[in-house]
Amino acid sequence: MTEYDLIMIGGGPAGLAAAVSARESGVQNILILERDNELGGILNQCIHNGFGLHTFKEELTGPEYASRFISRVKEKEIPYKLHTMVLDIQENAHGENGASETGTFKTVLAMNKEDGLMELRTKAVVLAMGCRERPRGALNIPGFRPAGIYSAGTAQRLVNMEGFMPGREIVILGSGDIGLIMARRMTLEGAKVKVVAELMPYSGGLQRNIVQCLDDFGIPLKLSTTVIEIHGKERVEGITLAKVDENRKPVPGTEEYIPCDTLLLSVGLIPENELSGRLGVSMAPVTSGPAVNESLETSIPGVFACGNVLHVHDLVDYVSQEAQKAGKYAARYIEAFSGQPALGKEEKAIPFLAKNGVRYTVPQTLRPSHMEETLTVRFRVGAIYKDCAIGVYFNDRPVFHQKKNKLAPGEMEQVVLKKSDLLAFTRENGSSPENITIQIEPK
Secondary structure, three states: OEEEEEEEEOOOHHHHHHHHHHHHOOOOOEEEEOOOOOOOHHHHHOOOOOEOOOOOOOOEOHHHHHHHHHHHHHHOOOOEEOOOEEEEEEEOOOOOOOEOOOOEOEEEEEEEOOOEEEEEEEEEEEEOOOEEEOOHHHOOOOEOOOEOEEEHHHHHHHHHHHOOOOOOEEEEEOOOHHHHHHHHHHHHOOOEEEEEEOOOOOOOOOHHHHHHHHHHHOOOEEOOEEEEEEEOOOEOOEEEEEEEOOOOOEOOOOOEEEEOOEEEEOOOEEEOOHHHHHHOOOEOOOOOOEOOOOOOEOOOOOEEEOHHHOOOOOOHHHHHHHHHHHHHHHHHHHHHOOOOOOOOOOOOOEEEEEEOOEEEEEOOEEOHHHOOOEEEEEEEEOOOEEEEEEEEEEOOEEEEEEEEEEEOOOOOEEEEEEHHHHHHHHHHHOOOOOOEEEEEEEO
């Protein structure tokens, strides 16, 4: 059995940034496992620009952004295995193959055609598997299963990497960022995008993508609208749209038939957490990703999560920032790893409460003694809010109030908490707060 200090599961932007960060923090024995035939993850098919504005202060395409981190991985001689599928992660029982004062060794089962089935023992794991698209089967749209129905990401790969055009007369269901970007991409390739339909009364994508991908090309966006029927048996011949009411049920009499040969689905992303679930990691119901503390550590000590496997991001720059933190904290965990049984009790973690329009927070808990001088808490809202504010409370005491002109579900928001505020509260009240609330409130 080969032993490592740290194994990254996933060689996309999250896994690459975490690996580089861990190496810079002193971890030498690192391995990246990637199931695709190259590093870079989803960025390889994202040939549009707009990446890197926060991280590199310049505008890059997806492959350019990925190449920056791939180059750093190679410069630091961090080994990686491609075409490698991770089958399972197991946590060894205390006393079996050693244990640490904060957790146990992990065994990663992986397979590729060169090495066969591998058992890799490691002190820590970073989960960076990314996310997948929600398929047609999850939507319950009636009709046959003709050719011409693709998820937006599949169409993106076909056009940008394989050189195939999915169709010429396009309808897109869902206004997530991938759907918006593919509306522009298909138009540039000569196709006619008839309409982008969105079930919700607001778009799920970034405002800049709505402007640059739809408005600039005259592509209509129909909100509170969905596909109720797909026509055609061998190939898509058209679709029927209908307005929906406040319960998202089709409104009779609003049906509209649109002839097309292709339907692209951009109806949501789901974090890839089958491995996390089998390992026994506690999951957050809203994000469908692991619940983590301020160190991006899951409920299992030594298992960290970052990127879209944790929660779906809108900017890859935020993925990289998060992954760098995960790599740094994994390095600290490994540094404290002693091979001794766990001792003592872990301090009580303070839960974050998402209220009044805030759907979730990442992280979900905070351990005061592990907090650095500042902590970035990211979250999404559940609807569009105008002329409002973001409020943060320690118990019922307000500690942060930021005015906002507009908040939308498609845009990830964040607040930065200061350790000095937490310590001041603790001194005044004799104990740490029971909870930290983040909510939307009047301006």
